Amino acid sequence: MRIITLLFSLLSFAILAGGTQIGTLDPRALQAERENWLVLDVRSQQEFEAGRVPGALNTPHDKIEQYLPQLADDKDQKIVLYCRSGRRAAMAAEALSEQGFTQLHLLEGDMPGWQDAGYAVEK
Known part of the structure; x- marks a missing residue:
C-alpha cells in the first residue's frame, strides 16, 4: 500500500493542468497548519458523513463544477483535496486547476493516511 501511495504521490506531483502544478501534502x-488550508x-456524501478530516467541506468530485461559485474567492487559497484512494481527488484537483485555482495539493494517503496517522476524525 505504501508503494502505491508513493507512486501515486509522485505521479500526482507531476500533473500539470492549466499551468498549475498539483502537489502533495x-x-x-x-x-x-489546518487553519491555513481549505x-x-x-x-460521496455518505462517505463524508461516516467520518472526515475536521473542518473539511464535502465537494463530491463528480459535482465539483456545481461548487465553483462557492469556491470562486478561494482561487489563490492553499487547498488540499482527499478521497479514499486518490483517484477522485486527482480528478477534482485537475478540474479546479483548469478553472484557475493555483495552490492545489493532494493529501498523501488520503483519508486512510489521515486515520493511520492517528488524527481525529469528525462526524
Whole structure:
C-alpha cells in the first residue's frame, strides 16, 4: 500500500493542468497548519458523513463544477483535496486547476493516511 501511495504521490506531483502544478501534502503538515488550508473532501456524501478530516467541506468530485461559485474567492487559497484512494481527488484537483485555482495539493494517503496517522476524525 505504501508503494502505491508513493507512486501515486509522485505521479500526482507531476500533473500539470492549466499551468498549475498539483502537489502533495503530508497529513502531519496538514494537522500542524489546518487553519491555513481549505480542506475539500471529494468523496460521496455518505462517505463524508461516516467520518472526515475536521473542518473539511464535502465537494463530491463528480459535482465539483456545481461548487465553483462557492469556491470562486478561494482561487489563490492553499487547498488540499482527499478521497479514499486518490483517484477522485486527482480528478477534482485537475478540474479546479483548469478553472484557475493555483495552490492545489493532494493529501498523501488520503483519508486512510489521515486515520493511520492517528488524527481525529469528525462526524
